[in-house]
Amino acid sequence: MKTFNISLFLKRFPIKRAKQELLKISEIKEADYEGFLKSKKAEIVNFHLKNNTFYQSKVKAGFSDWESLPILKKKDFQIPLKERLSEGFSEKKVYVNKTSGSSGNPFRFAKNKFSHAMTWAYHMERFGWHGIDFNSSFQARYYGIPLDFVQNKTVKLKDFLANRHRFSILDLSEKALGEMLEVYKKKPFDYINGYTSSIVLFAKYLKKKNIVLKDFCPSLKVCIVTSEMLFDEDKNLLEKQFGVPVVNEYGCSEAGVIAFTNSEDEWEVDSKTLFVEILDENDKPLPFGQEGRIVITSLHNKAHPFIRYEIGDYGALHEKSTFKKPILKKLVGRTNDFAILPSGKKAAGMTFYVITKNIMEESGNLKEFKVIQTKMDTFEIDYVSDEILKAEKIKTITATLEQFLEPGLTFHFNRKQQLDRTEIGKLKQFISNIKQ
Missing domain, CATH: 3.40.50.12780 (ANL, N-terminal domain)
Incomplete structure (x- = not known):
């Protein structure tokens, strides 16, 4: 039908x-x-x-x-x-x-x-x-869901009619990711679709457990990410851990x-x-x-x-x-994802997000993070990881960022249990609080 x-x-x-x-x-x-x-x-x-x-x-x-x-x-x-x-x-x-x-x-x-x-x-x-047919293919969905009772039930009805299972992306704890894997073992999903950051976090969990998702969900054909930036290293991770x-x-x-x-x-x-x-x-x-x-x-x-x-x-x-x-x-x-620096220089926020990401991921325990510019010369870097970043790693990141941006900048690193997302579940990876 x-x-x-x-x-x-x-x-x-x-x-x-x-x-x-x-x-x-x-x-x-x-x-x-x-x-x-x-x-x-x-x-x-x-x-x-x-x-x-x-x-x-x-x-x-x-x-x-x-x-x-x-x-x-x-x-x-x-x-x-x-x-x-x-x-x-x-x-x-x-x-x-x-x-x-x-x-x-x-x-x-x-x-x-x-x-x-x-x-x-x-x-x-x-x-x-x-190979995806909206009328028959079964979707593993990674989008936000309204908390309002009526809207929540309406979305769940739409998911049922559209043949999709919606995972909560408001709770991406280790326990929740483990429960997510159990669902894949039981349901014949054809494809994954949703916000990039949430799907990448699940792939990192699979990597930690040395699991390829298609081994547990052989019906899986493709993963389609949307709404947030997809970096090459994340794409490689997804392909390796999902097997599609x-x-x-x-x-x-x-x-x-x-x-x-x-x-x-x-x-x-x-x-x-x-x-x-x-x-x-x-x-x-x-x-x-x-x-x-x-x-x-x-x-x-x-x-x-x-x-x-x-x-x-x-x-x-x-x-x-x-x-x-x-x-x-x-x-x-x-257009509003730019950092304005004390010298007047304007730098694309995503560019130095990538630099930070590459260095932090060398430690092997980073799950996700975001950069927030609070002042012209000050940046907060909130991150989720298994272990706290060592002083040596922080020093390397700071030196590299100053080389790319300009000297005299301050970076505060804040380890979090979970990062704040928007009401609909998106993770904004760079935020500037400076009036542009």
Whole structure:
């Protein structure tokens, strides 16, 4: 029984029509794809210029060429949703959701039902690359769960209907990880899906016990991580301890999947429902290979304009990208994930997080950690490990970080039983409390 398709149909998301449209787009030849994107971009812009007063107020000079259009930021959407909806759409007739707030500017947004169906159809296609069928495959799920009684029961019902078992990621103690392993021994999971940090922590537990998960759960096919950075060493760890391929999903609630690992282990960008640009600080497109701000356009969302929308991430497209098959070369981090130092230097938080991570993991007992900038010259490094870091190791980390950043910085190392996560269970690996 195709329960997932039925659930979308009951919510009046036209999934069948969306799959047909996606197939039609897939059949467009590479030579014709630039023309297809140009046509879709013009179509969505002209629709909103005609039907959306909010977007009309942003494009006061009219639509002359693509680069003349404004870059929309999260702060532009800090007005009531009803004031941003296109003519003919109401909150009762669209899909409504809210952003995660990881950028510090959460807001509600909408998608017309066909646009949301296109997002799901694309999602299902990408998971299908790795033998996963949303209607039948059994998922081991690592996401947060609401504590509110009604919301909690609603999520559990959705999990049941969607054929998935949700593990608690609020308790990742040694005892809880051991109990988690026992579930894998009893249930025929097809795939693992969820927040990177929680899944990596489970893999570290397996490594400590010298266990390969597929030996206990032979039905397991693939591990798909999302929402948090996946580093190469963590990917290698997951593949070794799970015994299955690891897929990296990158997306946002407003757009859905932006990039997804394909069968050639490339981070393929969605060019069917989105148009993705990499821009410099002057809003000019950057050549393939160069890092800049990630800006997206939703090609089918007529309810709400996400046109040249800056999602708050930095990244780069691979040099071998094409219009039909863009490849994400790297994801650097969020625009607010930077450390501002006393000299005025600005350093990507993720970069020195990686440096610290590499040194700390040499000790062999590190489970997870995060870096918090509390002052221009002061950083708190909270970590979970079997043993406390020795003074010699702390000295090495401090010297290396000062060499990379600048001298005169202070680092406090705080061993914790468990790290604080967001309400939905995400671990933010770098936090700056400095006003940027």
